[in-house]
Amino acid sequence: MRVKICGITTPLQAEAIANLGATDLGFICVPTSPRYVTPDQIRTVVQHLSRSIPCIGVFANTTIDKICQVFREGNLTAVQLHSHESPEFCQQLRASLPTGVEIIKAIRVKNAAALAQAEIYAEVVDTLLLDAYHPGQLGGTGQPLDWAALQQFSPKCPWLLAGGLTPDNILDALKQVNPTGIDLSSGVERSPGDKDLTKVARLFEQLQQLSLLK
Numbered sequence: 786m787r788v789k790i791c792g793i794t795t796p797l798q799a800e801a802i803a804n805l806g807a808t809d810l811g812f813i814c815v816p817t818s819p820r821y822v823t824p825d826q827i828r829t830v831v832q833h834l835s836r837s838i839p840c841i842g843v844f845a846n847t848t849i850d851k852i853c854q855v856f857r858e859g860n861l862t863a864v865q866l867h868s869h870e871s872p873e874f875c876q877q878l879r880a881s882l883p884t885g886v887e888i889i890k891a892i893r894v895k896n897a898a899a900l901a902q903a904e905i906y907a908e909v910v911d912t913l914l915l916d917a918y919h920p921g922q923l924g925g926t927g928q929p930l931d932w933a934a935l936q937q938f939s940p941k942c943p944w945l946l947a948g949g950l951t952p953d954n955i956l957d958a959l960k961q962v963n964p965t966g967i968d969l970s971s972g973v974e975r976s977p978g979d980k981d982l983t984k985v986a987r988l989f990e991q992l993q994q995l996s997l998l999k
């Protein structure tokens with residue numbers, strides 16, 4: 786299973802989290818976030834990783850030019866769009882990024898209509914990410930989704946479950962929902978941007994238990 790740990794800010798934590806089993810690292814490129822990292826900071830983290838692992842930049846309310854600039858300068862490998870980007874925006878971004886770069890579209894699930902909207906994006910992006918809707922925060926909210934309402938969600942492309950996942954609730958979530966992967970941020974933190982390696986380790990212990998059960 787794909788396990789993306791998002792809101793990475795330091796080389797030491799990135800390396801430790803990759804070694805614990807994360808398949809992807811997420812970097813918040815949204816200046817208003819407490820987890821914001823500059824392209825220089827991302828590049829430093831990426832350069833210090835002892836092995837290559839997908840590094841995803843998370844963007845919101847910005848332009849294609851800016852995304853492409855940060856993508857290049859940060860040495861990123863994929864892009865996650867976390868705001869109101871239209872399907873046309875996703876297509877234009879695809880044409881502007883190097884061939885093969887993964888585009889992930891986050892859908893903040895406010896109601897059933899959001900799930901229907903997700904099906905439209907599944908035609909133009911590589912991967913979907915379902916996150917919690919919060920009126921005042923774009924992401925990293927710690928709010929779980931209604932997992933029971935996602936049992937039938939089966940888009941045409943791979944998808945990641947996000948929103949308020951923790952080492953304590955991950956097994957419960959994955960018993961109800963069957964995503965391609967998961968994304969965690971605040972559930973494995975001490976404070977915004979400061980990951981708690983003990984919680985990350987416990988997450989992977991829990992996931993190990995799940996693979997033994999399956």
Ligand SMILES: O=C(O)c1ccccc1NCC(=O)[C@H](O)[C@H](O)COP(=O)(O)O
Pocket residue numbers: 791792811813815818819820843844845867916923924925926927928947948949950968969970971972
């Ligand atoms: O994490 C942020 O601060 C953030 C700010 C602006 C846009 C997106 C942001 N995070 C995106 C993520 O992919 C988070 O991992 C996702 O929202 C889940 O967060 P959490 O509920 O804390 O696990």
